[in-house]
Amino acid sequence: MIELSNIKKAFNQGKPNEYWALNGIDLTLEAGKVTAFRGPSGSGKTTLLTLVGCLSRPTSGRVRFRGEDISGLPERFLTEIRRQSFGFIFQQFNLIKGLSALENVILPGFPTGRPRAELVASASQLFAQLKLEHRLHAKVEWLSGGEQQRVAIARALINNPQVIIADEPTANLDTALCREFMAILESFTAAGKTVLLTSHDPLVVESSAVHRVVGIRDGKLTDD
Amino acid sequence: MPNLASPWLEKQRHLIDFTLASLGRRKTKNLGLLVAYALLVFVLASLALFTNALRTEATFVLAGSPEVILQRMVAGRHDLIPPGYLDKIGRIRGVQKKEGRLWGYYYDPVVNANYTFMARPAEEVASGTIMVGATLARARGLAAGNVISFRSYSGKLFAFKVASVLSPDSELLSADLVLVSEADFRAFFEYPAGHYTDIALSVANPLEVRNIAAKLAEALPDSRPILREEVLRTYQSVFDWREGIVLTVLSGAILAFVILAWEKASGLSAEEKREIGILKAIGWETGDVIRMKLWEGLLISLTAFLLGFVGAYIHVFHFGAPIFEPVLKGWAVLYPRFTLVPAVDGLQIATLFFFTVFPYTAAVLVPIWRAAITDPDAVMR
Amino acid sequence: MLFQPAIIALLMAAGVAVLMLTAAAPFAVQVILRWDIRSGSEQQLALERRTYLFSTLLSFVFVIQLAALLLFVFNADRLSGMFVGAMCAVGTLNVNDYGFPSLISQMGVFFLAAMWLAINHVDTRAPDYPLVRIKYGLLLLLLPVLVLSFWLELQYFLGLKANVITSCCGSLFSGDAKTIAGEASGMEAQPAIFLFYSGLTAATGLALWHWRRGSRRSGYLLAAASAAGFVAAIIGVLSFISLYIYEHPHHHCPFCILKPEYDYQGYWLYLPLFTATAAGLGAGALQPFARVRSLASVIPGVSARLAGISALGYSLFIAIATYFVLASKLILIEH
Numbered sequence: 001m002i003e004l005s006n007i008k009k010a011f012n013q014g015k016p017n018e019y020w021a022l023n024g025i026d027l028t029l030e031a032g033k034v035t036a037f038r039g040p041s042g043s044g045k046t047t048l049l050t051l052v053g054c055l056s057r058p059t060s061g062r063v064r065f066r067g068e069d070i071s072g073l074p075e076r077f078l079t080e081i082r083r084q085s086f087g088f089i090f091q092q093f094n095l096i097k098g099l100s101a102l103e104n105v106i107l108p109g110f111p112t113g114r115p116r117a118e119l120v121a122s123a124s125q126l127f128a129q130l131k132l133e134h135r136l137h138a139k140v141e142w143l144s145g146g147e148q149q150r151v152a153i154a155r156a157l158i159n160n161p162q163v164i165i166a167d168e169p170t171a172n173l174d175t176a177l178c179r180e181f182m183a184i185l186e187s188f189t190a191a192g193k194t195v196l197l198t199s200h201d202p203l204v205v206e207s208s209a210v211h212r213v214v215g216i217r218d219g220k221l222t223d224d
Numbered sequence: 225m226p227n228l229a230s231p232w233l234e235k236q237r238h239l240i241d242f243t244l245a246s247l248g249r250r251k252t253k254n255l256g257l258l259v260a261y262a263l264l265v266f267v268l269a270s271l272a273l274f275t276n277a278l279r280t281e282a283t284f285v286l287a288g289s290p291e292v293i294l295q296r297m298v299a300g301r302h303d304l305i306p307p308g309y310l311d312k313i314g315r316i317r318g319v320q321k322k323e324g325r326l327w328g329y330y331y332d333p334v335v336n337a338n339y340t341f342m343a344r345p346a347e348e349v350a351s352g353t354i355m356v357g358a359t360l361a362r363a364r365g366l367a368a369g370n371v372i373s374f375r376s377y378s379g380k381l382f383a384f385k386v387a388s389v390l391s392p393d394s395e396l397l398s399a400d401l402v403l404v405s406e407a408d409f410r411a412f413f414e415y416p417a418g419h420y421t422d423i424a425l426s427v428a429n430p431l432e433v434r435n436i437a438a439k440l441a442e443a444l445p446d447s448r449p450i451l452r453e454e455v456l457r458t459y460q461s462v463f464d465w466r467e468g469i470v471l472t473v474l475s476g477a478i479l480a481f482v483i484l485a486w487e488k489a490s491g492l493s494a495e496e497k498r499e500i501g502i503l504k505a506i507g508w509e510t511g512d513v514i515r516m517k518l519w520e521g522l523l524i525s526l527t528a529f530l531l532g533f534v535g536a537y538i539h540v541f542h543f544g545a546p547i548f549e550p551v552l553k554g555w556a557v558l559y560p561r562f563t564l565v566p567a568v569d570g571l572q573i574a575t576l577f578f579f580t581v582f583p584y585t586a587a588v589l590v591p592i593w594r595a596a597i598t599d600p601d602a603v604m605r
Numbered sequence: 606m607l608f609q610p611a612i613i614a615l616l617m618a619a620g621v622a623v624l625m626l627t628a629a630a631p632f633a634v635q636v637i638l639r640w641d642i643r644s645g646s647e648q649q650l651a652l653e654r655r656t657y658l659f660s661t662l663l664s665f666v667f668v669i670q671l672a673a674l675l676l677f678v679f680n681a682d683r684l685s686g687m688f689v690g691a692m693c694a695v696g697t698l699n700v701n702d703y704g705f706p707s708l709i710s711q712m713g714v715f716f717l718a719a720m721w722l723a724i725n726h727v728d729t730r731a732p733d734y735p736l737v738r739i740k741y742g743l744l745l746l747l748l749p750v751l752v753l754s755f756w757l758e759l760q761y762f763l764g765l766k767a768n769v770i771t772s773c774c775g776s777l778f779s780g781d782a783k784t785i786a787g788e789a790s791g792m793e794a795q796p797a798i799f800l801f802y803s804g805l806t807a808a809t810g811l812a813l814w815h816w817r818r819g820s821r822r823s824g825y826l827l828a829a830a831s832a833a834g835f836v837a838a839i840i841g842v843l844s845f846i847s848l849y850i851y852e853h854p855h856h857h858c859p860f861c862i863l864k865p866e867y868d869y870q871g872y873w874l875y876l877p878l879f880t881a882t883a884a885g886l887g888a889g890a891l892q893p894f895a896r897v898r899s900l901a902s903v904i905p906g907v908s909a910r911l912a913g914i915s916a917l918g919y920s921l922f923i924a925i926a927t928y929f930v931l932a933s934k935l936i937l938i939e940h
Contacts, residue, residue, distance in 0.1 A: 013647045046604050055505060055601035059645045072643050074653050076509055077732045079600070083507030094502045094603050097495070098249035108506040110238035113231025155506065167604055272610070434689070457687055461607070461767050468608035510657050518661075570865075571611060571679045578614035578676065582669065586621055593661060597654040 001031035001194060002052055002163075007061035009047055009219075021047040022058070023219035030212075031162070034185060034195040036205045039216035045198040046167055048216065052196060053165045054082040083111060087156030091168040093148045095140040095155075101127075101147075102136050105154045112159065119158065126154040130184070146177045153184060164188055166197040170204055178203050185209045239516045243523060246499075257488050258528055264481050265532025265580050266539070267474060267547075272572040273536055274545040275467040280567050282459045286452060290424035291433050293325075293450045294440060302448075307418030309444075316439055318432040324420030326409050330374065330402070335363045339400045343409035351405045353387040359399035361389045376412050384408070470548070471579075478579060482587045489591035497598065504600040513596035521588050525581045533576075541566045607687070607765045611680040616762060618673050619755040622666045626748050629662060633741040640737050656737070659744065660725055666751075667718040671879075674711050677758075678860050687767040694860035703761035710754040715879075716886055717747055723887030724894070727907050731899035739894075794937045797844030804830075804837025805923050812885060812916035819909045821892045827912055828889020834919060835882040838926075842874065846926050849933035873925050881918025884911040 009022040021044045029035055029052070037045040050056045051063060054070065057078070063071040070081060087108075095104045105126065106119040127133050130150040135143060140151060149169070156164055170178045178201070186209045188195050199205055205213050215222035247254055294313075296303050310324055326343035339360060349355060356366055366372060366386050373383040390398045409415060425440075427433050430453075437449040492500075500513055508516075539545060636652050681694035681704070691697050698704030721743055728736040792800070808830040815823040842859045850862050850870055862871030888911040895904045 010647075050601040050604055055604065056599070057645045057650070071645065073732050074642070074734060075600075075650075076511070076729060079504075079507060079509040082600075088505060090505070090603060092603075094498075094505070096499055096502060099245060103245065107242070107503065108508075110242065111235060111508050111512045113233075113235040113238075115234055116238065116241075159507065453686075457767060460686060464607065464609040467610055468613065471610055471613065510654065511660075514657060514661055571676070571683055574672070574676045574679060575611045575614045577672070578618055579610075582614075582618055582621075585665065586625070589625075589661060589665060590658070593658045597657065 001066060002029040003062075003064040004028075004048075004052070005062045005064075007048075007051060007058045007063065009044075009051060009056075010059045013059065021219055022051070025061070025219075025221060027214065027221065029194070029196065031194050032189065032192055033211040034189055034197070034209055035212045035214060036210045037196070037198045037214050037216055038200055038205050039198075039222075040200070043216045044219040045216045047219075049165055049167055049196060049198055053086045053088065053163075054078040083108065083159060085162050087159065087161040087164045089149070089152050089156050089164065089166040089169050091171050093152040093172075095148060095151055097139075097141050099140065100137045101132070101140055101143065101151045101154075104140055104151055105158055108155060109158050122160075123154065123158060126157055130154055145172055146180070149173065149177070149181065150184075161193070163194045163196065166195065168198055168201075170199060170201050175203065182207050182209045235512075236515070236519070239512070240519050240523075243516055243520045247520060247523065250496075253488070253493075254524065257485065258524060258531075260481055260484055261524065261528035261580070261584065262531040262535070264477060265529050265576065266535045267477065268471075268579055269533045269536030269576055270539050270545055271467060271470055271474070271548055272576055273540040273568065274548050275463050276569065276572055277540065277565060277567055279460060279463050280565060282463070283456060284565075286456050286459070289452055289455075291427040291430075291452045292425040292437055292440070293452075294423040294425065294444070295448045295450065296422075296444075297446055297448050304416070305420040305423060310420070310423060313423075313440065313443060316436055316443075318427055318429060318436055319425050320428050321426040323424055325422050325424050326406060326415065327421050328409075328413055328415075330377075332364075332374070337363065337400065339402050341402045341404060341409060341412070343406040344403045346405050346407070349387065349403050349405045351407050352385060353405070354384040354408075355388050355390055355401075355403040356386060357390050357398040357401040358392040360402065361386075374412070376414075378414055382408070382412055478583055482583045485584050485587040486591060489588040490594065492595055497595070498603070500595055500598050501600070501602040504598055505603045510596045513598075514592055517588075517592040517596065521585060521592070525584055529577075529581065532580075533573075537566070537568070607684070607762070607767055609680075609684075611676060611683070612762050612765075615673055615677055615680070616755075616759060618669055619751075619758050622669060623748075623751050623755045625662055626666065626744075626751055629659060630745060630748055633659070633744050636741045637738050642733050642737075653734075656729075656734075659741075660722075660729075663718060663721060663725070663744070667715065667722060670711065670715045670718060674708075674715060675863075677708065677711060678863065682860055682864065684765070684767075687765075693858045695858050697765075701761060701764035703757050703764060707754070707757040707761045710750070710757050714747075714751055714754050716883055717750060719883035720886050720890035721747060723890050723907070723911065727891055727894070727900055727903050730903040730907070731897075733899050735897045735899050736894055792840060792844045794845045794848070797840055800837050801841030801845070801926075802923070805834050805841075805919055808834030808837075808881075808885065809916055809919040809923065812881075812912045812919060815888060815912035816909050816916055819905050819912065821895050824888050824892035824895070824908055824912075827885050827915065828892075831882045831885025831889070831915060834885070835878065838878050838922065841926065845937060846874070846929060848937060849930045849935050852933055852935040854935065854937065870929060874922060874929075877918040877921040877925070881915045881922060884918065885915040887911050888915065 004025050004027045007022055007025040008020060011019045011021060023044075025048065037048060039045045047056075051058055054065075055078075057073075058071055061071065062069055065081065065085070070078065073081075096107070099107075102120065102123055105123045106116070109119040124133070124136065127136055130153060132147060132150050132154070135147055135151075140148060143151065149172075156166075170181055173181060182204070185195060189209070189211075197204070197210075204210065294305075296305050296309065305324060310322065313322060328341050330339045330341050331337075332339055337360075344355075354372075356364075361367065364372065366389065368386055368388045370386045371383055372386060373381050375381050384404070390401060390403075404412065410417065425436070427436055433451055433453065437451055440447060440449045503513060504510070539547070632655055636655065639648065640652060641649055678694055681697040684697045685691040685693050688697060688700050691700065698708060721740070724736060724740055724743070728734055728740055808827075811823060811827045811830045815827045839859065842862075843857050847857055847859060847862055848854055850867055851858075860871070861867060862874065863869060864871075888908040891904050891908045891911075894900050895908075
């Protein structure tokens with residue numbers, strides 16, 4: 001589903017502090033599976049996720065998504081693909097303070113022009129699935145860490161993407177919440193979604209919900 | 225087309241929704257800008273509404289004055305019309321009426337002001353009585369039936385009974401006016417018999433006015449015809465010019481506002497930057513963010529414009545524009561007090577728009593773009 | 606020059622537009638020189654992001670130009686009292702040789718900006734941005750037009766001197782002042798009516814044709830017909846429509862119909878007309894690029910939509926103009 005060939009990514013190109021975060025990655029990711037990227041901080045695993053998730057473009061190399069080369073696409077088109085096909089769960093949850101849980105969840109639907117009623121309906125459904133109905137209209141800063149994460153998950157699902165990308169999803173969770181999250185992960189695969197995540201939490205990478213673990217160090221793959 | 229247009233519309237509604245919510249969340253930050261913005265609109269709109277009202281007032285007042293006034297010149301200076309001069313004009317086609325006028329200025333040491341004395345036919349103002357302008361009446365505490373005496377330039381004392389106070393409707397021009405009978409006028413100023421101050425001619429067809437003026441100048445080479453349309457034009461340009469001057473003075477304020485708007489728009493807080501980063505990460509396009517921010521600017525502009533304009537309207541038409549009155553109004557010592565006739569016109573609103581919304585938008589355009597191009601992967605770093 | 610708020614506003618707006626575009630010009634040159642869509646470098650990303658700024662700037666100039674056009678005409682009308690012989694905006698514009706050229710150049714900027722925006726719109730629909738260099742080349746060509754427009758406007762306003770009484774000695778200049786052509790004139794009513802309806806019917810017809818089954822040829826024809834239709838429409842307004850609105854057989858002014866005395870009827874005419882013409886010209890501006898591979902699937906849709914807008918605008922314009930004529934009490938042509 002996603003093929004990466006000889007991917008390199010530089011920051012501050014041409015400047016004295018030039019830095020190559022990724023240094024020649026070749027990788028094929030399968031649809032419908034959960035893949036975890038494991039590596040120390042600064043290894044380049046998050047950068048890899050941003051490339052796969054159309055958040056940024058490689059400096060060189062090719063990214064193919066469903067057979068189509070997307071590495072040369074301008075931001076405008078990458079955004080379109082990202083909006084339709086990828087849902088993001090961030091480490092810091094990245095919810096917008098001051099807005100209710102519901103408002104946060106329907107935000108990714110705004111650029112699509114779907115009517116508000118429709119967005120609210122599918123958001124309510126997601127809240128029900130995540131057992132969060134009672135917090136629909138609560139401001140996000142009043143929610144607990146676990147609830148915030150579930151709001152972030154609902155937001156990632158609102159546009160019904162095929163791929164879920166989660167960056168260190170369990171970093172801010174205790175063990176119980178972490179197990180809960182893994183259960184939700186399994187429901188994703190049951191629904192046929194592809195999941196890509198980064199983690200160095202053994203609870204995650206050694207879990208049965210994860211089908212494949214990819215190691216990264218210094219911008220290169222280590223072993224499968 | 226409609227099935228294509230409606231998601232677009234829906235999207236704009238979403239963007240407005242989001243903008244309203246985010247404006248609400250940052251009340252204090254936006255309030256300062258809104259106040260400055262509304263204040264600028266208020267000042268400029270007051271200026272525009274006030275000068276426009278004065279212009280309307282002048283047009284209204286001049287509508288009743290004669291089309292042509294003929295003055296006699298001696299050595300390049302305005303002189304009296306000698307006896308028989310009126311008849312020399314003869315019959316000019318198109319002139320409906322011609323009459324000699326008598327008027328002059330009188331300095332009243334009591335209130336340190338000049339009055340305009342004007343003679344009217346005996347059937348309008350009886351001998352021994354006067355009619356006075358409302359401002360003058362106020363200054364000297366006069367009412368109908370009172371008696372007032374003036375010391376003439378030759379030192380004699382004249383007593384007049386106030387027959388009535390002139391209607392305040394056209395107070396801008398009649399403020400310092402004293403109407404007396406012709407006999408009283410000549411006696412008071414010791415005006416030579418048969419002489420007049422100038423000649424007023426009424427012309428029915430406005431297109432004929434210039435031809436008649438040319439004929440007059442030809443028949444009486446020592447005369448100077450003054451056309452009503454020219455007076456009107458002069459008034460208009462004087463008001464325009466004054467408005468322009470005040471505007472130039474205020475251009476500093478506009479510039480200051482532009483700098484404020486630029487700074488507010490470019491000085492995004494860490495929180496706002498994070499928000500835009502999140503929006504971009506979850507699928508908002510750069511163009512979406514720009515559009516959202518433009519909606520924000522438009523909403524702020526409309527609110528400020530409405531607040532400022534309504535404020536200015538109340539300021540000018542209910543309180544008589546106390547801020548601009550001294551700069552823009554008359555040149556006489558006696559300030560007329562008059563209610564301005566409410567008048568708003570499209571040209572002024574359009575001009576106002578160019579002095580407020582346009583600079584604001586121009587100032588925030590680049591900062592908005594800069595904010596909108598935040599890296600979508602910034603939130604993951 | 607007349608020191609007057611609306612004039613200051615107009616000059617400021619035109620000046621700011623010129624300044625903004627001038628400041629943007631070096632970046633446009635950079636885009637032309639350095640653009641490489643295949644590259645993933647940070648420089649290329651920065652260039653791509655700059656294109657958003659240009660689109661926003663141009664849209665801003667476009668909107669401001671439309672507003673300025675209205676203010677320009679409004680103000681000319683207001684100023685007519687200042688000039689001997691000027692009855693309305695036409696007279697004011699005739700005060701010196703720069704009045705009408707300035708008006709025309711401003712309309713030119715408006716339509717050119719519309720065409721650029723149409724090209725920009727389709728270009729951003731193709732993932733390889735195939736027209737980037739052409740677009741920014743055109744932008745650089747637009748700059749001198751904008752400067753010219755500003756210069757004409759400046760010359761016009763600098764040359765305005767009101768016939769006012771100067772200080773103490775109001776000499777009569779009404780007599781010796783150069784009498785300006787205070788009124789517009791038009792053609793004979795009958796040929797004008799023929800020209801008006803045939804020109805606009807052709808434009809509408811072509812717009813419909815291009816809308817239903819667009820081809821490159823119909824696109825070019827639509828642009829030509831839009832330009833011709835615009836001219837025919839203005840001739841029509843001058844020669845008979847305004848007469849019917851004023852109910853006066855010799856009042857040809859195309860601007861007075863915008864005034865409150867005539868219930869702002871002009872807006873109902875000009876709004877659809879300008880929209881239709883801008884859309885028609887925009888559709889034509891796209892045709893040279895219809896064979897670009899990545900645009901082949903984009904341009905027909907967009908230009909058909911523009912043609913649809915154009916057809917709608919022209920039909921509306923014809924209908925409203927016809928209504929004004931029929932509702933009028935004036936009889937120009939004996940039946």
